[in-house]
Amino acid sequence: MSQPAMINRYRWYELVGIYGGIFVFLTFILAPFVEGFLVSLKPLGRLFSSPYRFWPENGSFEAYRTMWVSVPGFARYIFNSFFISIIVTAVVLALVVPAAYAFARFKFRGSGALLAAFLAVNMFSGAVLLIPLFRLMRSFGVLNTYFAMIVPGVAFLIPSAIWLLRTYMMRIPRELDEAAFVDGASHFYTLRRVILPIAMPGITVVAITTFIGSYAQQFIFALTFNSKSEYMPLPVGLFAYFGRQEVVWNELMAASFVGIAPAVIVIFFLQRYLVSGLTAGAVKQ
Structure with missing residues (x-):
């Protein structure tokens, strides 16, 4: 007789606890998004009405139409966010792939200290370095350009991407490198023709996380370095x-959901690569 699957060995109260914990976790994660979407459907005069109604009365998608008129240049703002994120992701990948290969394969003096320094960078908030960065950007004359927002984004996302x-x-067998070296391949050729195809799931994970990180951190840099x-x-x-006059909450929520649509679309189409990259990295020997 075949052994029962491991999942069937849980007792009923253990399953209730597992699925109950998952439900509570997802509730806390998704509740703000659900409430924000419902606010975007409510008429402005009923947003703070009492008693509270979960489902909006007389709800409509009118705010999704009017916010295009209320926010001049809204389409341009979406393009700028998407453009900055794409450039930041491309630059980070171009720098991180060879750097990660070097740290994974070579032992050189100061490599541990350098990795620790990369990790320490993630412990500092971008706000701590705003004044030095502003002075640096002004000295180079790149304020009020895309460059002023791309460079800080790249600098703050590289450390976590390298790690x-x-x-x-490091999970890719070294024997592949050694076999390529025996055949006379250089380190660059080995990276390009041997390591990159195998590491593509991991690179995809880094690309997605970098894109999301760049899309999320644009506020503080753009507010400081661009006018x-x-x-x-x-x-x-x-x-x-919305910050300089009365806040029209339903239009603000509608604009926010439309604004995050590019990131959601990217994640939707690349989610299978994200999952395969995480699981492949977990089982490679």
Whole structure:
């Protein structure tokens, strides 16, 4: 007789506890998004009505239409956020892939201290370095440009990307490198033709996390280093409009959901690569 699956060996109260914990966790994660979406459907005059109604009475998608008129340049803000995130992701990958390979394969003096320094960078908030970065950007004359928002984004996302991809590459057998070296391959050729195809799931994970991180951290850099509307990303564009007058909450929520749509679309189409990359990195020997 075949052995029962491990999942069937849980007692009924253990299953109740597991699924109950998952339900509570998802409730706390999804509740703000659900409430924000419902606010975008409510008429402005009924947002703070009492008693509270979970499902909006006379709800409609009118705010999704009017916010395009209420927020001048809204489409431009979305383009700026998407453009900045794409450039940041491309630059980070170009720098991180060879760096992660070097840290995973070579032992050189100061490598441990350098990795520790990369880790320490993630412990500092970007706000701590705003004044030095502002002075540096002003000295180079790149304020009010895309460059002023791309460079800080790259600098703050590289450390975590190196750690993540280095861990993945360390799981790739060294025998593959040695076999390539026996055939006369250089380190660069080995990285390009041997390691990269195998590490592609891990690189995809790094690309997705970098894109999301860049899309999420644009506010503080753009608010400090840019004052021109043509370069504003979405968070600052919404803040510039809704932060200087009465807050129209339903239109703000509608604009927020439309604004995060590009990131959601990217994650939706790449989610299978994200899952395969995480699981592949967990089982490689």
